[in-house]
Amino acid sequence: MxxxxxxxxxxxxxxxxxxxxxxxxxxxxxxxxxxxxxxxxxxxxxxxxxxxxNPPADEERMQKLHSTSSRPIERSWSLNDGYSCHTADEEAAEIALGDDGGEADESSTFIVSWDENDPMNPRNFNTMRRWLIVIICSLGSLCVTCTSSMYTATYDQIMDEFKCSRLIATLGLSFFIWGLGIGPLFLGPLSEFYGRRYIYITSFTLFLIWLIPCAVAKNIETMIVCRFFNGIAGSAFLSVAGGTVGDLFARHELSAPMMLYTASPFVGPEVGPLRWTFYVLLIWTGILLISIVLFVPETYHPVILRQKAEKLRKETGDDRWKAPIERLNRSVARTVLRSIYRPVLLLTLEPMCLCLCVFSAILLGIIYLFFGAFQLVFGNVYGLELWQRGLCFLGLFVGMIFAIVSDPFWRRVYQRLEEKHKNTEGTTEDFQPEWRLPPAILGGPLVTIGLFIFAWTIYPYVHWIVPIIGSAFFGAGTILVYSGIFTFLVDAYPVFAASSLAANSFARSTFGGVFPLFGIQMYKNLGYHWASSLLAFLTLVMAPFPYIFFRYGSRIRQKSRFAAR
The missing domain is CATH 1.10.287 (Helix Hairpins)
Incomplete structure (x- = not known):
């Protein structure tokens, strides 16, 4: 009951x-x-x-007139709707936990909810339309991350034209990545007030605008500042689009579309160095912006229900029709402030969140560090031209593609763990978040193996394809680690899923911006072999954590204030 x-x-x-x-x-x-x-x-x-x-009889008749658009006498509000991670859910949870938060209005209210087969519900869109939206959002993420990495192919030109050092030129990459980390802290909460579509259109328009001064910059200061704001504007696809995927698909349907979206930000850096120009990015961004306007509707469930409630109030003249989100007294400033401090709280108080975020941050830092390292290694050791060095990133790309297509295998692994639990406990209701970690358990060793192969095969007498194969192992392991960590964080912290992913994004962007700044000096001072080995040892230290949390995560969660028990 x-x-x-x-x-x-x-x-x-x-x-x-x-x-x-x-x-x-x-x-x-x-x-x-x-x-x-x-x-x-x-x-x-x-x-x-x-x-x-129940409302009076005349109100019952009014409800019947609108029975196709509402179930008015049910209170329908979920603290976590699949993978659609909302900080509004966290507000409701804080009320439940007794924390300081907006209080719900308990006056007589007719709560608007979804009907069965409601056409306004994004999960009832036809399959082709839902996948089109996912593909457009994934291409947006790909475009943004390509913009981050394509800059690395212009280092020599920037140093020559702006008369600056390599370190100063690298700041254009670092500030863009830091912008990607800062943007989600306020773009995510804003999407809960104004909807995802509004954020997409506004932020991507600004992304297009900030590309223009980057293309025509006359000094390095202009380039660095514009790259920073360009990163903030582009971060919407890295912070909001994951929620769109969760809006469109139920939990049991989510694996494949989430894998596609999850992989796109990490495939982008590998594609970027293939000598894209700012003008090509302007054209690409313009086409995507038009696609968003035409084909990406609002998908955020609370905002759609608010629109539905507004329509009912207008049609009936009864102001008691309310969407669940309208019952939470929240301000924009308060929500943004919470979105900033809560991820820091999780990183400080939650050992599982901290360790997994640091692991994923190290991997992204290594990817961006490789943009400089590959130029040195394949230029100085193998004498490859600039365009040939860009093609060397295809090893990472191919490895990531192999990891993506392995998704059906990991779904079967998850199902076997469910069946085993059912046979042992007699139920599948109390699923364990740790069942999401097997991809990361395999990905951790693959990352380390790939880095060691890369480190000790970069000799002139060893064919250049061998270190590229090593980078493919690293790329495959990276995607598997990210896939396991992202889904685990959402399941382990269901009420605070948005904050756990924001904490992960903040950590990744911090490391991703810092690593390129010392990468070239590290490779020059330690040598190509030991510098790459140092990176491998870092991943070797972190690789056991997914397995540790797979074995003991349930015990750790029992002692946690934020994790699911």
Missing amino acids: TASQRAVSPLRQVQSADADSTRRSTSEERSEADELEKVRSDEYMSGTFAPIQ
């Missing part, structure tokens, strides 16, 4: 309290009130609400 069903009886008793008051003692009334408050508290903790009282 659900919490809502349990709440029906005491709620009706309260409604008839006036008629029964002469026959009931004061102590009994207090006991009933306490019980009702306990039920309401349980409902908050379970992510559900009790049915509100």
Whole structure:
């Protein structure tokens, strides 16, 4: 029996309290009130609400007129809707936990929810339309990350034209990546007020605008500043688009589209150095912007329900029709502030979140460090031309593609773990977040093996394809690690999933911006072999953590304030 069903009886008793008051003692009334408050508290903790009282007969007739667009007398609000990670969910959770947060309006309200087969529900779009939206969002992520890495192919030209050092030229890459890390801290919360579509169109328009001064910059200062704001504007696809995928697909359908979206930001850096120009990026961005306007609708469920409630209020003249999100008294400034400090809180207090975020951050830092290292290694050791050095990144790209197409195998692994749990415990309801970690368990050793192969095969007498094969192992391992970590964080911190992913994004962007600044000096001072080996040893230290959390994660979660128990 659900919490809502349990709440029906005491709620009706309260409604008839006036008629029964002469026959009931004061102590009994207090006991009933306490019980009702306990039920309401349980409902908050379970992510559900009790049915509100039925409206009068004339209102029932009005509801029937709109039965195709609403289920008005049900309270429908989920603390976590699949992988659609909302900080609005976290607001509701904080109310449940007794933390300081916006209080819900408990006045008489008709809560607007989804109908069965509701055409406004993004998960009821036809399959082709949903996949088209995912592909456009993934191409947006690819475009943004290509913009980050294509800059590395212009280092020599920038140093010559702007008369600056290699370190100063590298700041254009670092500031772009730092912009990618800062943007999600406020773009994500803003999408909860104004919707994902509004954020996509606004941010990608700004992304297009900031590309123009980069293309015509006359000094390095202009280039660095514009690259920073370019990164902030482009970060919408790295912070909001993952929620769009969750809006469109239910949990059991999510694996393949999430793998496509997850891989696109990491494939982009490998494609970028193939000598793209800012003018090509301007054309690409313009085409994508038109595609977003034409083919990407609003998908954020709370905002669509708010639009639905506004329509019902207009049609009926009754202001009691409310969407769940309208019952939370939140301000933009307050939500943005929480989105900034809560990821820091998770990194500080949650050892699982910290270790996995550091692991993924190191991997992204190595990818961006490779942009400089590949130029040195394949230029000085093998004497390759600039365009040939760009092609060397195809090893990383191919490895990532192999990891992506392995997704059906990992789905079967997950299903076997579910079946094993069912046979052992007799139920599949209490699924374990640790079941998401097997890809990362394999990916960790692959990353280390790939780096050691790369480190000790970069000799003139060893064919250049061998270190590229090593980079392919690294690329495959990176995608597997990210796939396991991302899905684990969402399942392990379901209420605070948005903050856990924001913490991961912040850590990755910090490392991704810092590593290129010391990469060239490290390779020159330590030598190509030991510099690459140092990176391999870093991953060797981090590789066991996915397995450790697979074995002992459930125990750790029992002691956590934020993780699912």
